[in-house]
Amino acid sequence: MTAGTAFLTTVASIVTPKGSEADRIAGAWWLMFGLAAIVYVVVAGLIVYATVRGRRRGARPSGLREDAFIWIGGVAAPVVILFVLAVVTVHTTEALRRPARGALAVDVAGEDWWWAVRYPGTDIVTANEIHLPVDRPVDLRLTSDNVIHSFWVPELAGKQDAIPGQPNHLRFTPEATGTFIGRCAEYCGLQHAHMEIRVIVQTATDFGRWQARQEATRTEPVSDVAAAGAAIFQRQACAGCHTVRGTSATGTVGPDLTDFGGRETIGAGLLENNSRNLADWIRDAPELKPGTAMPSFHDLTDRDVQTIVAYLESLQ
Amino acid sequence: MAITERRPPATDARPDELEHALEERWEDAPGIPGFFNSVDHKRVGMRYIYTAFIFFFVAGALALVMRVQLAAPNADVLSPQTYNEFFTVHGTAMIFLFNTPVLAGFGNYLIPLMIGSRDMAFPRLNAFSYWIFVLSGLFFFASFAIGHPPDGGWFAYVPLTSKPYSGDVNIDFWGLAVIFVGISTTVGAVNFIVTIFKLRAPGMTLHRMPIFVWSMLVFAFMVIFAVPAVTVAASLLELDRLFGTSFYDVASGGSALLYQHLFWFWGHPEVYILFIPATGMISTIIPVFSRRRLAGYVWVVTALVAIGFISFGVWVHHMFATGIPPLSLSFFSAVSLIITIPSGVQFFAWIATMWKGVVRFSVPMLFAIGFLLIFLLGGITGVMVSVLPFDWQVTDSYFVVAHFHYVLNGAVVFPIFGALYYWLPKMTGRMLDERLGRISFWTMFVGFNVAFFPMHILGFLGMPRRVYTYDSGVGWSGLNLVISVASFAFGLGTLLTLVNFAMSHRRGAPAPDNPWDADTLEWSTSSPPPEYNFATTPVVSSLHPLWDEHPVPDAASGPDDARDDARRALGVAGALDKEMPVTEGLDALPQDTLGIPAPTYLPFLAALGVTAIFVGLLAEAVVVGVAGAVVGITAVVVWLWRTDEDLR
Numbered sequence: 001m002t003a004g005t006a007f008l009t010t011v012a013s014i015v016t017p018k019g020s021e022a023d024r025i026a027g028a029w030w031l032m033f034g035l036a037a038i039v040y041v042v043v044a045g046l047i048v049y050a051t052v053r054g055r056r057r058g059a060r061p062s063g064l065r066e067d068a069f070i071w072i073g074g075v076a077a078p079v080v081i082l083f084v085l086a087v088v089t090v091h092t093t094e095a096l097r098r099p100a101r102g103a104l105a106v107d108v109a110g111e112d113w114w115w116a117v118r119y120p121g122t123d124i125v126t127a128n129e130i131h132l133p134v135d136r137p138v139d140l141r142l143t144s145d146n147v148i149h150s151f152w153v154p155e156l157a158g159k160q161d162a163i164p165g166q167p168n169h170l171r172f173t174p175e176a177t178g179t180f181i182g183r184c185a186e187y188c189g190l191q192h193a194h195m196e197i198r199v200i201v202q203t204a205t206d207f208g209r210w211q212a213r214q215e216a217t218r219t220e221p222v223s224d225v226a227a228a229g230a231a232i233f234q235r236q237a238c239a240g241c242h243t244v245r246g247t248s249a250t251g252t253v254g255p256d257l258t259d260f261g262g263r264e265t266i267g268a269g270l271l272e273n274n275s276r277n278l279a280d281w282i283r284d285a286p287e288l289k290p291g292t293a294m295p296s297f298h299d300l301t302d303r304d305v306q307t308i309v310a311y312l313e314s315l316q
Numbered sequence: 317m318a319i320t321e322r323r324p325p326a327t328d329a330r331p332d333e334l335e336h337a338l339e340e341r342w343e344d345a346p347g348i349p350g351f352f353n354s355v356d357h358k359r360v361g362m363r364y365i366y367t368a369f370i371f372f373f374v375a376g377a378l379a380l381v382m383r384v385q386l387a388a389p390n391a392d393v394l395s396p397q398t399y400n401e402f403f404t405v406h407g408t409a410m411i412f413l414f415n416t417p418v419l420a421g422f423g424n425y426l427i428p429l430m431i432g433s434r435d436m437a438f439p440r441l442n443a444f445s446y447w448i449f450v451l452s453g454l455f456f457f458a459s460f461a462i463g464h465p466p467d468g469g470w471f472a473y474v475p476l477t478s479k480p481y482s483g484d485v486n487i488d489f490w491g492l493a494v495i496f497v498g499i500s501t502t503v504g505a506v507n508f509i510v511t512i513f514k515l516r517a518p519g520m521t522l523h524r525m526p527i528f529v530w531s532m533l534v535f536a537f538m539v540i541f542a543v544p545a546v547t548v549a550a551s552l553l554e555l556d557r558l559f560g561t562s563f564y565d566v567a568s569g570g571s572a573l574l575y576q577h578l579f580w581f582w583g584h585p586e587v588y589i590l591f592i593p594a595t596g597m598i599s600t601i602i603p604v605f606s607r608r609r610l611a612g613y614v615w616v617v618t619a620l621v622a623i624g625f626i627s628f629g630v631w632v633h634h635m636f637a638t639g640i641p642p643l644s645l646s647f648f649s650a651v652s653l654i655i656t657i658p659s660g661v662q663f664f665a666w667i668a669t670m671w672k673g674v675v676r677f678s679v680p681m682l683f684a685i686g687f688l689l690i691f692l693l694g695g696i697t698g699v700m701v702s703v704l705p706f707d708w709q710v711t712d713s714y715f716v717v718a719h720f721h722y723v724l725n726g727a728v729v730f731p732i733f734g735a736l737y738y739w740l741p742k743m744t745g746r747m748l749d750e751r752l753g754r755i756s757f758w759t760m761f762v763g764f765n766v767a768f769f770p771m772h773i774l775g776f777l778g779m780p781r782r783v784y785t786y787d788s789g790v791g792w793s794g795l796n797l798v799i800s801v802a803s804f805a806f807g808l809g810t811l812l813t814l815v816n817f818a819m820s821h822r823r824g825a826p827a828p829d830n831p832w833d834a835d836t837l838e839w840s841t842s843s844p845p846p847e848y849n850f851a852t853t854p855v856v857s858s859l860h861p862l863w864d865e866h867p868v869p870d871a872a873s874g875p876d877d878a879r880d881d882a883r884r885a886l887g888v889a890g891a892l893d894k895e896m897p898v899t900e901g902l903d904a905l906p907q908d909t910l911g912i913p914a915p916t917y918l919p920f921l922a923a924l925g926v927t928a929i930f931v932g933l934l935a936e937a938v939v940v941g942v943a944g945a946v947v948g949i950t951a952v953v954v955w956l957w958r959t960d961e962d963l964r
Contacts, residue, residue, distance in 0.1 A: 165571070192400075
């Protein structure tokens, strides 16, 4: 048991909280764990004792009073424990998911099978990554216009579903900087397993810098290769599904790629974002993530693919 | 055993002549006709159990293939589509086609014997219920034959299962099968209730009713109130899918959450629908193997009834993360905590029973003790997930997968295996092998815990349920490998019991009438029992007839205030006329008689008609559906037209 708990506190889990809600819940968990361990040991001990008691040589008939035993063990003791848990539930719940003044609002939409992220009041649109400043309350507005998804970043907070026709809010305060990985927790179809979200919690300064860069006007492609890639991107089907702000690419089927070069993964956590993986993804996304809306582009030459890769990586 | 000997029936006929006459009167037709037209509750009950176990092994095999896929990160054993189909079919089949029907099967077989009756109240309805069950199961699994098994998860949430996101017939197989099998469960429940209230042996007042019968009574009432909800959930889904209504379509003003409310209004009681008969089995087995009566009988009965009621007030705890306001959630959180108390009462009643008795570690008892240790943990994690904020973390994660397997596999399947070892000797007349039974138990017990316990930890590490694979870098690989290996051990353990069962048929020791020195009436007749169960109806004056009276008195010495017809039906004359005595609901005084129908094909025909209706809906073939309706309705009309007198 101790080895298990030691293990749990060294790897990222719901008991290594980095956010206000996860922190509260972890506190409740350790209390419950303590009570549960006592209850299990005591009751299992009673079971084992009860099974062997009468079998012992020369065992005398037990004077146990059945009604009192059931009354104490089956009613009184549970009532006390459950009362404690009820208080913990109410006390913990009360402090959670309440609107806070000065909270940073972020819109998160569950898509098949990725996350669209928008910062209301700004032009910032990204995907599969949420940048947040540390120690500032955040108000995530969760929506879906397709099936039900569930937003879950275990180190930061519990789950909240994204349900069509019913925006839900998840409010908490990130309490440490770092990258925290979450996943869709409601079965949403073929690629439910590949719907990761990364929450990147930064210092206020770093977050401000990130925000400013996002909002800055885009310049022309940085190199000739990238420029060639941009041309292919606009000419091919790419622009029909993806948006790159400041260009004529305004599709909304797939993720907005305006800051793609700065993202850590491709395909909602499926692959590390590097040139090789990106080239593979462009050539044959359905092979890598069966069911994705992104088609394969076998007729692109290697050279074309390389230029598109260069273009996308230049988008920061 | 001495205490199970019964007095010869009070009649002038010589005993062997009488037996011959009874057998001639009651025998089913041999061969195939008898297979399709029997209405004997014992045949129906055993078929229920065998059929359910076929579904158990198929659904279990699917789980093992899933465990191969999850044994290593990024494995490619199953495609994502196939994986999604497998977990959907695994869950659906285990709940609808194994757990519920296998318990109904035990109820069908045992209740008439336990209450001293010659059959169920509606034997033809009983046969109909079985045929519907097996045909709906075949209907469901036919989805594999045409390559479109359901893939929406066993609770089939909309909008994922609505037409725009699941265009093919996969989901229709699920939706229609759920409605289909619900017919079987519902008519079965009606039959249980009437049987238990009206056919108990004289003197078996409610407070002398065996605890398993109580548990099946609560089961039946819960089914009647809960199943309509899932039938409505699935019917609205199918109306949306087949006829373009928009109950669940948000864009047209429908509601996605409506489905979840309807589904869980059945879904949570369903957990207890399965659990209550399982505890009834435990409350039967523990006293027999502790050689002492159950401690706190009234407590336990009260607890069963209380669970039945409270379980209807907890459904929203499956929906804590759906954005329902916290105040309403707190109510459901509190009720979910309260339901622990009646379970605690049962638990301490079982411990007290063993404490005051002398425990024999026979195989049924091993399964009962294994159940106690597993259910203790499943109950504790159940309390944890009813704590609202903690549930936000663990719901839809592997923690919950662990929790509900501790409850539905550990706390339902273990009692069922215990019940097999306990009652199969009565059903088949052959004992099972103790040694192989022990090996099977220990393999299952160790395999179960090693397979399911680590899932709690995976949930803590952020592994969501229903993912077909995972990456090597996330730290889930080691635990998943352990789980996969142990799941095969668990599967092997269940197979050993199957082998044991097969071997007992060939060379099992013949079972005596009462091999366990048990207290209830089914052990007072032969193993296996004759078609008519009891030549003369036993008369009960105790909760433990076989322990308190030697031998159990029969109708010859029955109560004096019985009406004439009823009194006649109690004795051999009733058995020769294929009649059962009907008694008053509360105090079980003889009141009337009820004829037992002759074998008939009508239930099978009616069930075939119903099947054709569902096939017609699935294939959108109006002709098939209408033909099915005609056959079904005709069969039912003929069935109702002919009175019991005609048929006997």
